Amino acid sequence: MKIAIDVSYYNIFSPAQYDILASGIDGAVVRTSFGLNQDKLHKKHLEEFRNRGVAVAGYHWVDPTVDKARQTAFIIEMAKSNLLPGMMSDLEQYWRDWAAYMRQDLTEAYRTRFTPEQLFDYYNYVNDGVKAGLSKEGIESWIYSADWFIDRYCPRLNEILDDNYCEARYLRYYNPSGLASVYKKFGKPITIDKLPEFIPHAPIVRGAARQWESLVYVKDLYPHQDYLFFADEGFNRMFGTSHPTDPPVEPPVVEPPQPPTKTYVINTLSLRIRSGPGTDYSIIGGYWTGQKVSVSSISGDWGLTDKGWIHLGYTLPIQSSFVVTAVYLTVREYPSLNSKAVDWLKFGDHVFQVDVNGIWVNIGRGWVSSKYLKPV
Numbered sequence: 001m002k003i004a005i006d007v008s009y010y011n012i013f014s015p016a017q018y019d020i021l022a023s024g025i026d027g028a029v030v031r032t033s034f035g036l037n038q039d040k041l042h043k044k045h046l047e048e049f050r051n052r053g054v055a056v057a058g059y060h061w062v063d064p065t066v067d068k069a070r071q072t073a074f075i076i077e078m079a080k081s082n083l084l085p086g087m088m089s090d091l092e093q094y095w096r097d098w099a100a101y102m103r104q105d106l107t108e109a110y111r112t113r114f115t116p117e118q119l120f121d122y123y124n125y126v127n128d129g130v131k132a133g134l135s136k137e138g139i140e141s142w143i144y145s146a147d148w149f150i151d152r153y154c155p156r157l158n159e160i161l162d163d164n165y166c167e168a169r170y171l172r173y174y175n176p177s178g179l180a181s182v183y184k185k186f187g188k189p190i191t192i193d194k195l196p197e198f199i200p201h202a203p204i205v206r207g208a209a210r211q212w213e214s215l216v217y218v219k220d221l222y223p224h225q226d227y228l229f230f231a232d233e234g235f236n237r238m239f240g241t242s243h244p245t246d247p248p249v250e251p252p253v254v255e256p257p258q259p260p261t262k263t264y265v266i267n268t269l270s271l272r273i274r275s276g277p278g279t280d281y282s283i284i285g286g287y288w289t290g291q292k293v294s295v296s297s298i299s300g301d302w303g304l305t306d307k308g309w310i311h312l313g314y315t316l317p318i319q320s321s322f323v324v325t326a327v328y329l330t331v332r333e334y335p336s337l338n339s340k341a342v343d344w345l346k347f348g349d350h351v352f353q354v355d356v357n358g359i360w361v362n363i364g365r366g367w368v369s370s371k372y373l374k375p376v
Contacts, residue, residue, distance in 0.1 A: 001199050002026040002235035006059070006211060006226035009041040013048070020220055022052035024192030027239045029088060029228065030056055032078040035063035036070060046082060051330065053341030055239035059088035059144055064114060064122040065096055072129035079139050085240025085338050086140035088166060089130055091123050094153040113153070120156040127160055140237050142166060147206070164237065165207025166228065170214060175201050179213065189217035199229060208234025240338055264303070264315035265352050266291045267364055277302035277309045284308050292318065292352070316354040316364050322373035324349040335360030335367040342366045350376065 005021060008031035013021070021028075028049040032042045042058070049056050060075045079087040095101050100108035114122075131141040143161060146168035150157045171179040178201025186194050195218075202212035209230045217223045230238065266287045273285035277299035285307050287293060293310070295303035303312045324345045331343035335357040343366055345351065351373070355362035361370050 001196075002230040002232060003195050004029055004209075004228040004230055004235070006228060007031065007041075007045050009039050011045075011222075011225065012041070015048075017221055018048045018052060020192055020218075022049070022054050024195055024218075025054060027055040027057065027230070027235060029059050029238075031090075032058040032060060032082055032084075032087075033074065034061035035066050036074055038078070042082070050337045053330070055235075055241055055340065056084070056338060057086040057088070057140075057238050057240075058082060058084040059090050059142075061090045062093070062123065062126055064093055064119060065098070068122055068125050069129075072126050072133070075126070075130050076133035076137075079134055080137055083337060084139060086142060086238035087130070087134060088142040088144040088238075089123075089127060090144040091127075091154075091157065092145055092149045092168075094119065094149070116154050116156065119154040123154065123157060124160055140164060140240075142209075142238060143207075144168075144211075161207065163208050163234065166209035166211060166230075167204075167206050168211040169202070169205060171198065171202055171212055172215065178202070183217070189219045189221075189223075191219050192221070195227065198227075202229055204229065204231055209238070241340070262295050263318045264293050264295055264312070265318055265354070265364055266293065266314065267316045268314040271310055271314050273305070273308040273310055275308055277304075281309065316352075318352040318354060319356070320353040321376050322351050322353065322361070323376050324351065324368075324372060325374050326372035329368055329372050331363065331366035331368055333366060335362075339367070 003025045004027035005025050006029045028045065030042050030045045030049070031039045033039055046056050058079055060078060062071065075087065075089065094113045095109035096114065097109055097112040100112065127141075127143065134141045142164040144166045145157065178198070182190065182194070182197045182201070186197065198212065202210055204210045209228055211226055211228045214226045215223050216225060216227055218225070235241065266289050269289050271287045272283050273287065274281040275284050287310065293305045293315070295305055295312070297304040299309075301312055302309045303315075324347055327347050329345040330341045331345060332339040333342050345368065351363040351368070353361050354364050357367070359370050360367045361373060
């Protein structure tokens, strides 16, 4: 089970609070937009969580009072422009009168409600359009709603729910004793590392995720945060992360360079130097990880250095050298801001380019943005 948080412009965090969240959650579902409007804090939330190695995805509040074709296109564009691996359509609006709802005159808001058929026609149109549009981009499409909303206002939504569904089921309504038991055990507020203690009390009933509470007392954070639990497979679909049971990816085969005399970096803890191009030859020395060597001759998978022969499968060819210009620079597993952080560099560090993908540079142990590298 994975832990995530739902954030929007209602959630304002200091750098220290982003740090606290990053230490206790696996992902952040950021509200990018609502109706035909962008959420004014979505870019900041995405950047802050990405910079801390937290996986991100998005959601959009679907407003059935605006043109459905325009809103469908807008949702797709927001997911694409923010490079999101997954996007939720939040379906929970029954009213036409926004002013009444915003002043919490729920009687008036209810009086202006849509009929169940009107809601289903609208939401079904948007869901079909968004799913088709995002599928073309390789982006997962999800529905975000609640059983009480579906039962009371739009029962036919049950027809379009599948595994990509996140259901709001707050513990204080569905299992208040489970909520209380955690606070009784650890006190109130809890530290963020205690969030997994709620998992046994908040099983996922339908779909692959559950928004289990919006009022959680966590030390040094405001209590009004929406926390979610994801089944591992659902999390990997939504956030574009690798599945933990996937077979390990084989390292790329390093093709021996055709032109002789090329610089390589040692890509293993230690590498034996032999008297000839093969394991039958005697060991005459060794190199250590990170050392640069020049290869003047190639024989199969073996390269000749000034000290002897090495197996090129344990090296990476250096194309360019750079110095880091950022105070801190995140090294990511893959060439994407959505990819998890695997290491950090600091100002002045020297790195070697072994591959390139757009603005991303592979430095042997991961990918970094070329915007923060200066050739040397």
